[in-house]
Structures are given as structure tokens and as C-alpha cells.
Amino acid sequence: MIFVIGSNTTEAHPVISYYMKRAVKRGAILIVNDPRKIDLAKWATLYVQHKVGTDIAYINGLMNEIFKNGWAREEYLKNCTENPDVIREAVKEYPVEKASEICGVPVETMKKVAKILGESESASVCYTLGITEHICGTDNVKTLANLQMVLGNIGKYAAGLNPQRGQNNVQGACDMGALPNVFHNYQPVDNAAASEKIAKAWGVPSLPQKPGYKMPTMLRKALDGGTKILYCVGDNTVQTEPHMAHTIKEIEAIEFFIVCDIFPTITTPYAHVIFPDTSWGEEDGTFSNTERRVQRVRKALTPPGEARSHWWVMQELAKRLGKDLGFTSAQAVWEDMRKTATSYAGITWERIEKIGLQWPCPTLEHPGTQFLHKDGKFSRGKGLFVPTKWIPQAEQPDADFPVILSTGRRLWHYHSGTQTRNSVGMENLFGEELLEISPKDASAMNIKTGDTVRATSRRGSITLKAWVTERSAPGVAWCAFHFAEACANVLTIDRFDSVTETAEYKACAIKIEKVKDGEPLGVGTIRQARP
Amino acid sequence: MSSPDMKQLFVIATRRETEAYEFYSAAAAKVADPNVKDIFNQLAKDEKGHFDLIEKFRANPADMKKIAAPSSDWKVAESEDLPRLSTDMKPKDAVALAMKKEQQAVEMYRSLSTIATDQNVRKMFDNLANMELGHKHKLETVFVDIGYPEVF
Numbered sequence: 001m002i003f004v005i006g007s008n009t010t011e012a013h014p015v016i017s018y019y020m021k022r023a024v025k026r027g028a029i030l031i032v033n034d035p036r037k038i039d040l041a042k043w044a045t046l047y048v049q050h051k052v053g054t055d056i057a058y059i060n061g062l063m064n065e066i067f068k069n070g071w072a073r074e075e076y077l078k079n080c081t082e083n084p085d086v087i088r089e090a091v092k093e094y095p096v097e098k099a100s101e102i103c104g105v106p107v108e109t110m111k112k113v114a115k116i117l118g119e120s121e122s123a124s125v126c127y128t129l130g131i132t133e134h135i136c137g138t139d140n141v142k143t144l145a146n147l148q149m150v151l152g153n154i155g156k157y158a159a160g161l162n163p164q165r166g167q168n169n170v171q172g173a174c175d176m177g178a179l180p181n182v183f184h185n186y187q188p189v190d191n192a193a194a195s196e197k198i199a200k201a202w203g204v205p206s207l208p209q210k211p212g213y214k215m216p217t218m219l220r221k222a223l224d225g226g227t228k229i230l231y232c233v234g235d236n237t238v239q240t241e242p243h244m245a246h247t248i249k250e251i252e253a254i255e256f257f258i259v260c261d262i263f264p265t266i267t268t269p270y271a272h273v274i275f276p277d278t279s280w281g282e283e284d285g286t287f288s289n290t291e292r293r294v295q296r297v298r299k300a301l302t303p304p305g306e307a308r309s310h311w312w313v314m315q316e317l318a319k320r321l322g323k324d325l326g327f328t329s330a331q332a333v334w335e336d337m338r339k340t341a342t343s344y345a346g347i348t349w350e351r352i353e354k355i356g357l358q359w360p361c362p363t364l365e366h367p368g369t370q371f372l373h374k375d376g377k378f379s380r381g382k383g384l385f386v387p388t389k390w391i392p393q394a395e396q397p398d399a400d401f402p403v404i405l406s407t408g409r410r411l412w413h414y415h416s417g418t419q420t421r422n423s424v425g426m427e428n429l430f431g432e433e434l435l436e437i438s439p440k441d442a443s444a445m446n447i448k449t450g451d452t453v454r455a456t457s458r459r460g461s462i463t464l465k466a467w468v469t470e471r472s473a474p475g476v477a478w479c480a481f482h483f484a485e486a487c488a489n490v491l492t493i494d495r496f497d498s499v500t501e502t503a504e505y506k507a508c509a510i511k512i513e514k515v516k517d518g519e520p521l522g523v524g525t526i527r528q529a530r531p
Numbered sequence: 532m533s534s535p536d537m538k539q540l541f542v543i544a545t546r547r548e549t550e551a552y553e554f555y556s557a558a559a560a561k562v563a564d565p566n567v568k569d570i571f572n573q574l575a576k577d578e579k580g581h582f583d584l585i586e587k588f589r590a591n592p593a594d595m596k597k598i599a600a601p602s603s604d605w606k607v608a609e610s611e612d613l614p615r616l617s618t619d620m621k622p623k624d625a626v627a628l629a630m631k632k633e634q635q636a637v638e639m640y641r642s643l644s645t646i647a648t649d650q651n652v653r654k655m656f657d658n659l660a661n662m663e664l665g666h667k668h669k670l671e672t673v674f675v676d677i678g679y680p681e682v683f
Contacts, residue, residue: 181683185679186679342678345610363606365601373676377677379622380621381566381622383564
């Protein structure tokens with residue numbers, strides 16, 4: 001049984017969606033929960049359209065029903081969790097009738113979903129940014145974790161809580177410490193023992209023991225001089241951060257801004273220095289995918305012009321700052337990393353020549369780990385329930401901005417389009433952004449598919465064509481951020497989850513107006529693709 | 532040490548299990564975290580089970596010959612340092628400590644095997660080493676499951 005929530009899997013994770021579809025063909029039950037009627041809904045045993053940002057109320061309501069009907073796995077709760085009575089009590093605040101009022105899912109549908117979950121031998125919960133890109137993103141994830149513990153689904157084959165990681169190597173980037181508070185292998189920078197161990201291995205007297213800033217804080221601090229230098233690698237910051245106009249102000253305030261990328265983007269004009277980067281086909285290395293599988297990437301092409309592998313660029317910078325790292329290849333960097341990363345220690349390039357290995361793989365003899373917490377064994381001993389309460393989105397629709405805008409990805413384009421918008425083929429398949437509007441809302445505004453519309457939030461305006469579609473629920477519009485010339489992030493709100501500082505990309509308030517014939521569009525149309 | 536005989540073998544083996552039982556019971560009493568306490572209590576219970584098993588072998592030594600080594604030795608215990616027993620231990624430290632102790636037991640029996648002159652006694656020590664290797668493997672499985680949290 002697969003329970004998908006907040007994941008437009010066919011478009012954002014097409015390979016994973018293939019496995020989901022195959023599972024359905026083989027008889028698996030698929031429940032798709034999403035405010036937008038995404039393509040995966042066509043494959044679902046049951047499609048549930050809950051309102052944007054109501055995940056906590058919806059899931060707590062399901063748990064309430066599961067407890068009420070005796071479907072909770074009491075043996076698991078007793079043996080593998082620490083405080084089952086806390087969650088049992090907490091979800092009493094969300095009887096399905098009340099939850100239904102908040103999330104908009106009919107009571108009978110909620111009861112049906114709870115029954116399917118409760119009676120399934122195991123269930124795999126898959127989620128992604130529809131869950132995390134809210135001001136309550138952390139609590140959304142905790143709520144799903146609570147559900148899976150109530151159902152005894154953590155530490156079991158074909159079950160578990162499965163975040164589908166955003167990019168091909170976001171897992172690997174996190175594993176390697178591309179985070180403000182951990183070294184590689186999730187060793188906390190403020191842990192003296194970890195810091196000393198790594199400093200010794202790297203041959204330096206000491207390393208900083210104070211966690212750095214998360215990205216929104218880095219940018220915010222630029223305005224008061226707290227961030228003076230920003231080194232941005234493969235990220236089109238202007239286009240990908242929320243509230244674009246404000247992001248530009250923050251970037252303009254940075255004293256020294258370095259960008260490393262493979263093509264010019266709308267961020268590169270703000271850079272003082274640009275390093276030409278290599279693309280994925282032009283260098284050796286590894287990618288770690290969403291199932292923690294480390295896989296080899298091989299250089300197939302010689303990088304053009306002055307483009308260099310990023311490890312080489314970093315090494316040259318280190319030299320100029322007085323430290324010769326002495327690496328001669330990407331593999332040498334890997335071998336150096338492996339010495340101080342216990343979960344990766346058993347993964348050599350030779351072992352993953354053909355098929356990748358899943359970490360933890362602590363020794364050369366270890367076969368890798370398919371799934372964690374087997375038989376309900378947790379890192380802290382027993383699983384801890386953390387009850388959650390539903391809160392509304394940061395910006396509610398009102399008379400001035402009556403529509404909720406939600407944002408995401410399209411199948412044909414990748415992130416801010418640095419790669420795909422430079423592909424003529426992709427541009428031919430999907431060459432401009434469209435604003436998805438429900439037939440009911442479109443009819444009320446006399447808008448047809450193909451009409452040019454202006455979407456405006458308190459932060460800015462974009463002009464694009466309308467796509468009248470049943471995918472959108474009434475009162476909700478949707479567009480992506482792939483297109484600089486009509487980018488959702490002109491509109492999105494810079495309000496963040498307090499723990500992760502992930503922005504609420506999935507919900508802000510906008511108004512939509514039809515652009516009359518002859519009226520200036522207000523933005524230039526830039527086609528990035530080149531022959 | 533002179534070559535041990537079969538009688539000494541059982542004395543060594545039961546003493547080892549008794550000491551391990553006492554160690555884990557004492558550790559359970561010492562640590563603060565109830566999860567770690569549970570782990571040490573379970574480990575003490577396991578050691579009691581091992582003691583009983585060895586007593587059964589004493590009665591029927593032929594049964595010991597049936598102990599085979601686990602299908603693989605991941606050598607995870609060998610890759611970790613022995614954690615210090617302390618009141619603020621985490622679950623992973625408790626499991627690491629236990630797997631290191633099993634590793635030490637394997638090494639002890641293997642070393643006794645090399646000095647045993649009696650072929651039969653040597654084989655019995657090899658079998659005891661296999662038994663401890665099995666315990667080590669079980670604990671390494673638990674350690675890998677909980678010892679590398681993706682926390683940030």
C-alpha cells in the first residue's frame with residue numbers, strides 16, 4: 001500500500017512514479033493525497049483532494065479514526081515507542097468531523113482512508129515538498145512520522161516514511177555536509193570531539209565550532225552587514241528564493257558575491273566573480289539518491305573553455321588562502337572523505353563500479369543497508385511521538401487577494417531551468433509558464449485557456465497565459481518557478497518554517513486579472529533556449 | 532598460559548557469560564536514559580541465555596559442534612572504538628559497547644584455540660568463537676540500524 005502526500009511524483013520524480021505505477025499494476029493500493037489533481041491521481045485507488053496547508057488536521061483526523069477503530073498497532077506502540085498515550089490523547093482533538101471541516105475532505109472519505117491504512121499489513125508513506133514547503137513543514141513531517149509509528153510502519157520492508165529528495169544529489173550534498181550545522185556524515189560542528197577529529201584528519205589546528213546560517217538567514221543578514229561574502233554554487237538564488245524583489249535587494253547588499261554555474265542565469269549579473277562550472281556529464285564523482293544509494297558519475301565530455309570541476313576550483317581557492325589540499329582527482333577527494341565518515345567508510349569507487357551501495361555501509365565487508373530502524377529500533381532507543389497542531393498558512397486569501405497560489409515543478413523543466421531552458425528540445429515541449437486555474441474561477445473571471453492573465457501578490461506581478469484545468473480546485477491557482485520571465489517566486493511569500501527555514505512556497509494569496517487585448521504585458525519575454 | 536582442557540573451557544566460557552551478565556546489570560543500574568537502561572537489561576538477559584546455553588553444552592558437548600559461524604563478518608565492531616561506560620550514554624554507545632565486548636570474546640576464544648593442544652578442545656573453542664561471532668553480528672545489525680542518524 002502506497003500513501004502519497006504532497007508529492008507530484010510523475011512530474012517531479014518520474015522514475016519513482018514508474019515504480020509506483022508498476023506496483024499498482026501488480027495489485028498495490030495507491031492513495032494519492034494532494035490539493036491539486038495531479039497526474040498520479042489517475043493511477044490511484046483513491047484520490048483525496050485536501051485543502052492547501054491542512055495536512056496536520058487531515059492526518060491527525062485519520063489517526064483519531066485509526067485509534068477509535070482499534071487499528072493502531074498496540075504491540076508496536078508498547079514495545080517500540082516511548083509515549084503512545086500522548087498521541088492517543090492528542091489526536092482526540094481531531095475527530096474526523098472537525099478535521100474534515102478544516103481539510104475539506106468528506107467525512108466518509110476520511111473514514112475510508114483510515115480503514116485502508118488501518119487494515120493494510122504495511123504502508124509506505126511518500127512525501128516531498130508539498131509537505132515541507134509550509135511554515136509548519138517540520139510539524140507536517142512529524143505528523144506523518146506519528147501516523148507511521150501508530151501503524152507500526154517504521155523499520156519494515158515496503159513501509160516507512162519516505163521523503164523523495166528534491167534533486168539528483170541533494171541527499172549526497174547533505175551527506176557531505178553542505179549544511180550550516182554539520183560536517184560530512186552529519187557530525188555536528190558544535191561537537192568538540194567531532195570537530196577535533198576532523199581537524200586532525202585535515203591537518204589544520206582547529207575548525208569553527210559555531211553552526212553557520214541557513215540560507216534565508218544568510219541572505220537576510222546581508223541587509224545588516226552580517227553576511228559580507230556569499231559563494232553560491234549551482235544555485236540560481238534570485239529565481240529560487242521566495243519574494244524575488246526582496247531577494248535581489250539582499251543580494252545587492254552583499255559585498256562580494258561569487259557565483260559558480262554552467263550557464264548565465266538571472267543571478268549571475270549580480271555576481272562580482274563567476275566561475276564557469278562543469279555539468280554532470282563533464283566530471284567524475286558520485287550522486288547519492290533518495291534511497292541513500294551512492295552511485296558513480298563518469299566524465300563523458302571534456303568541459304568547454306575555462307570550465308573546471310568544482311573540487312579543482314575549491315582546491316585552487318584553498319591554495320590561495322594558504323592551504324594546499326593536494327588532491328589529484330575526484331576519487332582522491334572521495335578517499336579522503338571516507339576516512340572520517342563512518343557511514344560511507346565501506347563504499348569505495350571499486351565497490352560501486354556497477355551498482356551503487358546504500359549507506360550506512362561502515363566497512364568494506366558490509367553490504368549496505370536497504371532500510372533503517374528494522375523491527376522498530378530507533379536511534380534514540382524508542383520512537384517518540386511529538387503531537388502537532390494545525391495552523392493556517394501565513395498569508396490567508398482575502399478580498400484583495402482572493403486566490404491561493406501554490407507552486408511546484410513541471411515534468412519538462414528542472415528547477416530554475418539553468419539546464420533545461422538551455423535545451424531547445426525541452427523548450428519545444430514546454431516553452432512558457434502557464435497559470436493553472438479551476439474552471440469555476442476561470443468562468444467567474446471570464447478567462448479561457450490561452451488568455452493572458454496577470455497574477456499579483458503583495459510582492460509582485462507576473463504575466464502569463466492561463467490554463468483552465470480541473471487539476472486546480474476552486475480558489476486555488478498553480479504555477480512553477482522554472483521560467484524567469486514568469487516566475488512564481490515573484491509572488492511567493494518569504495515566511496519560513498521556524499526549524500528548517502524552508503519557505504512557504506506552497507501557499508500565498510494572489511489576485512488574477514485578465515490582460516485585455518493591447519494592454520502592455522509589463523515584462524519582457526526572454527526565451528533562454530539557444531540553438 | 533598452558534593448554535586448556537575441556538573442563539577449563541567450560542569454566543572460562545561460563546565465567547565470561549557471568550561477568551558479562553553482571554557488567555550489563557550494573558550498567559543498567561548506572562545509566563540515566565531509560566532507553567539505554569532497557570538495552571543493557573536486554574543485553575544482561577541475553578547473556579543469561581548464553582550462560583544457560585553453555586551449561587547445556589557442558590551436559591552435551593557434542594551439541595557445540597553444530598555452532599556455525601554467521602554467513603558474514605561485517606567487522607563493524609572492529610571499526611568502532613570501545614565507548615566508555617558513563618551515566619549519559621546514548622543507545623548507540625550501549626550497543627557499540629556490547630558489540631565490542633562480543634568482538635573481544637571472539638578474539639579470546641580464537642586465541643585460546645591457537646594454544647589448545649587437544650584437537651577436540653581446539654574445535655570447541657572455535658565453536659565458541661563462532662557463537663560469539665553470531666552475537667557480534669546480531670549486535671552489529673542493530674548498531675547499523677541506529678548508529679548513523681541523519682540528523683541536521
